[in-house]
Each structure stands twice: as C-alpha cells, then as structure tokens.
Amino acid sequence: MTILIIAAQTAAATSTQFAVTKKVMSRTVIASGLAGAETVVIQIKDGAGAWISTSSANNLTATDPVRTISAEGEYRLSKNVTAGSVSCSLTGAL
DSSP: OEEEEEEEESSOEEOOOEEEOSSSOOEEEEEESOOTTOEEEEEEEOTTSOEEEOOGGGOEESSOOEEEEOSOEEEEEEEOOOSSOEEEEEESOO
16 A cells, blocks of 8 residues: 655655554655655654654665665655655555
C-alpha cells in the first residue's frame, strides 16, 4: 500500500511521522517531482524527542528519489520550497 504523506506542492512541508518497528521492518519513501539540487530530508526522532536530520547521503534527490528505511525509529520527511510541485509517498505495511 502506498500513502501520500506530502501532497504535491511548491511550499515547504513536513510529513506526519511514521514508524519502523520489529513488526513493520522497513518503509520505502519516494519523492516525486524533485529537480536540480532540490532535496527531501529524512528526519528521525532522537531519545529526547527532537527531530534530527539523518545523513545528507540519505536525502531524496532528483537522481535518487527513493530510499528504504530499515532502522527502527520514528521518522518524518521535510522538504524545502521547490520550483515545481513535489509530493512524497510512503510504502510498507501499516
């Protein structure tokens, strides 16, 4: 099942959070519409409850718009303002 977690838009946006657990062992995130150097950042909630960005190597980009997340944790996606409409989707058992 694929769920839209950021609707297509040019404005900055942050998705709702989603979990990777022992029951749901991985999630795949997909960004559609990125161009040039635009990115979508994968963030994880730390032990204090703050959202931190994962490694920039994990960012979704125009040339690499799909990532599978398999480390347990609470995640969300964050996109900056983009020239064209960008949407983000999530796959995996819910």
